[in-house]
Amino acid sequence: MTCTISSLFVTLTVLLLWRVSEIAEACGCSLVHPQQAFCNADVVIRAKVVAVQEVVSGNDIYGNPIKRIQYDIKQIKMFKGPDQDIEAIFTAPSSAVCGVTLETNGKKEYLITGKAEAVGKMHVTLCDLIMPWDTISSTQKRGLNQRYQMGCECKITRCPVLPCSISAPEECLWTDLVIEKQVFGRQANHYSCMKRADGSCSWYRGLAPPKKELMETEDP
Structure with a gap:
């Protein structure tokens, strides 16, 4: 009797784990910066x-x-x-x-x-x-109105674990998850990834609309 109950428990556990895995696989999403979601x-x-x-x-x-x-x-x-x-x-x-x-x-x-x-x-x-x-920050609202679209030629690369780095100058490294342990940290809430005059991309933060050349940016 004990063996039967134990076997039944193991079977139910396996079925439950299989179901959880199935659901996770069915709705697997990659974390993206708000700007990337917009683009x-x-x-x-x-x-x-x-x-x-x-x-x-x-x-x-x-x-x-x-x-x-x-x-x-x-x-x-x-x-x-x-x-x-x-x-x-x-x-x-x-x-x-x-x-x-x-x-x-x-x-x-x-x-x-x-x-x-x-x-x-x-x-x-x-x-x-x-x-x-x-819940949307004032910087994100400005991004929705103009900046995010201006930065769609850039790519925001999420840092999954330190150390990490970009692989091309057109990328901005998104480190909120590893540094602040949250998806919506400083970069997600207050920064946009914008193209500079030399074709590279960099994080930008500011109250006024960014200058066309974006030669000077403020790093997070």
Whole structure:
């Protein structure tokens, strides 16, 4: 009896670990700096959610319905994207498959990045940058309005472990995670990676818009 219970426990443990591994693999995301998230996205908006519903978007190869969550939104501002306002955001039905959960009372405003779909629609996942608007720093807001787009020719390389270095002059080394032990540290909250006159890229921080040549930058 004891052996049977023990075997059952081992089996359940293996199944649980397999399931956790499956979920992690299904929604594996690389950490990216806000500027990189902006540059990677088709659409970047400030918006609030006013309604939500589950919808069916066709069938899979086995004939099963593909369910998605549709968030109806009120767009407040578009920083990057098509000429027409975004009216609906689609996402997977659960976090296990990278679905995003947003508040739907129409009060909370978000910064939302994602991929364009049909006219007036976009798709988001947990791998996209989605943040409550009131948590965004003033430097990040300036980046959304101009600087991030100006720096899209640069590449922000995350430092996973010290020591680390860039492999090309067009890179900025992102060290928040190893130095400050947090994703949104000083570089993520207060710096943009900008191209200089010589073609190299460097971290920039300042209250005024950056000079065109960007010959002088302030290192983090």
